[in-house]
Amino acid sequence: MPLTRRSLLTGAAALTLSGRARAASDVEVAVVGAGAAGLAAAAAIRRTGHSVVVLEARPRIGGRAFTDAALGPDAAFDAGPQYIHWAERNPWKPIALADGVRRTDDEAGPWPLVFLDGAPASDADRLRRRTGFARLSAALDHPAAADRSIRDAAGPDDPAMLTAAQGLARLSLGEEPERVSAADYDQLWSGDDIWVDGYGALVTRHYAGLPVRTGMPVSRIDWSGPGVALDTPGGTLRAALAIVTVPVGVLAAEGLRFAPALPAETAGAIEGLRMGAYTKVGLALDPDRLAGTDLRDAIIVRSGRPGLTANLEMRPFGRPVAVLHAGGDGARALCEAGEDAAVAAAADEVAAIFGAKARAALRGGRLAAWWTDPYARGSYSIAKPGRLSARAALHRPVAGRLFFAGEAAAGGGAMTVGGATLDGQRAARAALAALGA
Numbered sequence: 141m142p143l144t145r146r147s148l149l150t151g152a153a154a155l156t157l158s159g160r161a162r163a164a165s166d167v168e169v170a171v172v173g174a175g176a177a178g179l180a181a182a183a184a185i186r187r188t189g190h191s192v193v194v195l196e197a198r199p200r201i202g203g204r205a206f207t208d209a210a211l212g213p214d215a216a217f218d219a220g221p222q223y224i225h226w227a228e229r230n231p232w233k234p235i236a237l238a239d240g241v242r243r244t245d246d247e248a249g250p251w252p253l254v255f256l257d258g259a260p261a262s263d264a265d266r267l268r269r270r271t272g273f274a275r276l277s278a279a280l281d282h283p284a285a286a287d288r289s290i291r292d293a294a295g296p297d298d299p300a301m302l303t304a305a306q307g308l309a310r311l312s313l314g315e316e317p318e319r320v321s322a323a324d325y326d327q328l329w330s331g332d333d334i335w336v337d338g339y340g341a342l343v344t345r346h347y348a349g350l351p352v353r354t355g356m357p358v359s360r361i362d363w364s365g366p367g368v369a370l371d372t373p374g375g376t377l378r379a380a381l382a383i384v385t386v387p388v389g390v391l392a393a394e395g396l397r398f399a400p401a402l403p404a405e406t407a408g409a410i411e412g413l414r415m416g417a418y419t420k421v422g423l424a425l426d427p428d429r430l431a432g433t434d435l436r437d438a439i440i441v442r443s444g445r446p447g448l449t450a451n452l453e454m455r456p457f458g459r460p461v462a463v464l465h466a467g468g469d470g471a472r473a474l475c476e477a478g479e480d481a482a483v484a485a486a487a488d489e490v491a492a493i494f495g496a497k498a499r500a501a502l503r504g505g506r507l508a509a510w511w512t513d514p515y516a517r518g519s520y521s522i523a524k525p526g527r528l529s530a531r532a533a534l535h536r537p538v539a540g541r542l543f544f545a546g547e548a549a550a551g552g553g554a555m556t557v558g559g560a561t562l563d564g565q566r567a568a569r570a571a572l573a574a575l576g577a
């Protein structure tokens with residue numbers, strides 16, 4: 141574009157505005173949310189010497205990356221992420237190696253038990269299940285021209301494929317297959333997985349020492365002026381610009397409001413995404429009471445509880461704990477029922493598989509209720525069928541002073557810690573460019 145007198149004037153005005161915004165600010169960059177994205181953004185900005193403050197609603201950092209030790213240090217389990225996905229290019233692989241955290245990429249181990257309607261699956265059931273997954277995988281490998289749902293990709297007539305679609309969507313994406321874009325699923329990165337003993341704790345350790353104000357939920361961002369003003373219980377913080385990393389579920393529920401309202405493109409992006417409900421229930425075990433029991437992992441294809449598809453992880457890293465993983469509407473029901481009911485439901489599943497002896501060995505539990513958590517509003521983002529472009533649209537800066545980042549905006553890295561981290565770093569680069577740094 142040629143430089144006209146008009147564009148020079150506009151440019152000069154923009155520079156003056158940014159200068160004014162900085163002069164009137166408490167800090168150059170305000171980051172909202174101290175999850176992987178916000179922490180990565182803040183670390184990148186701090187390295188350049190620019191001033192940055194992270195405002196975090198919870199009393200801790202890490203966001204959805206959280207190792208829950210409330211059942212005791214030995215029985216700690218990751219209430220959120222536990223795998224470093226697509227490890228070949230994930231920034232967390234070298235961090236984990238340098239940290240020395242316990243981890244495994246060893247797939248070997250006993251085959252999991254498979255349960256259907258409260259009973260072990262027959263050989264015929266297992267074969268049907270494998271065939272269903274193979275056919276579904278082939279259907280998903282040939283995306284249709286239209287951006288359809290995973291349920292539609294499975295077709296109307298094949299019950300085995302439908303069960304596979306439910307298993308995949310609920311336990312990988314946390315959502316029912318009819319609500320998930322198959323094309324968005326297709327663009328997610330894949331590769332090796334490394335299982336970490338305490339991914340949440342690793343994130344917290346790695347980012348210790350950043351300027352974070354915890355217990356500071358931001359209720360409103362006013363971006364009508366030259367900079368931004370963020371309302372918190374501790375008062376209003378003024379910054380030249382803001383990087384917003386709260387989950388899209390929080391944005392959709394207006395857990396954080398904007399004045400003026402967000403432009404149509406950003407609002408449309410938020411509307412095109414939704415949060416899945418992947419959920420875990422941790423149960424502390426007394427190993428002495430389980431001597432001689434073959435406590436291998438189990439896949440609960442269909443439990444007696446309506447809509448519940450689950451994985452049961454027994455004694456991860458040898459810890460005295462069982463962790464039930466569930467997703468989709470069955471998981472939403474667990475969150476809505478509350479911790480006592482969810483723990484009782486998980487205990488029922490353990491007892492259905494390992495018997496009364498296992499139930500007697502249970503010592504309390506914890507529900508990671510991401511779906512009902514006001515600062516998460518779900519597990520991670522999925523794109524609705526037909527809304528493949530939503531993640532990219534969320535990237536676009538608003539008025540040069542609002543930058544959205546996080547797993548939802550992470551393209552092929554969506555739904556992961558690695559993706560959130562890379563996206564936080566991307567937003568930091570964009571914000572620094574806007575500051576003229």
Ligand SMILES: Cc1cc2nc3c(=O)[nH]c(=O)nc-3n(C[C@H](O)[C@H](O)[C@H](O)COP(=O)(O)OP(=O)(O)OC[C@H]3O[C@@H](n4cnc5c(N)ncnc54)[C@H](O)[C@@H]3O)c2cc1C
Pocket residue numbers: 172173174175176177178195196197198201202203204205219220221222223224225356357358359385386387390395396418419420508510514515516518519520545546547548554555556557558560
């Ligand atoms: C059960 C479960 C299992 C998962 N498994 C894996 C896995 O194995 N591997 C993997 O890579 N990923 C996994 N994920 C996804 C991963 O946890 C997320 O993709 C990643 O942690 C998101 O980081 P983020 O910074 O985008 O968001 P968050 O971590 O959610 O950070 C956003 C922060 O904003 C804060 N916040 C919210 N509202 C406000 C407000 N109004 N004001 C101030 N702060 C606010 C929140 O408290 C939070 O700290 C899993 C997630 C869940 C829930």
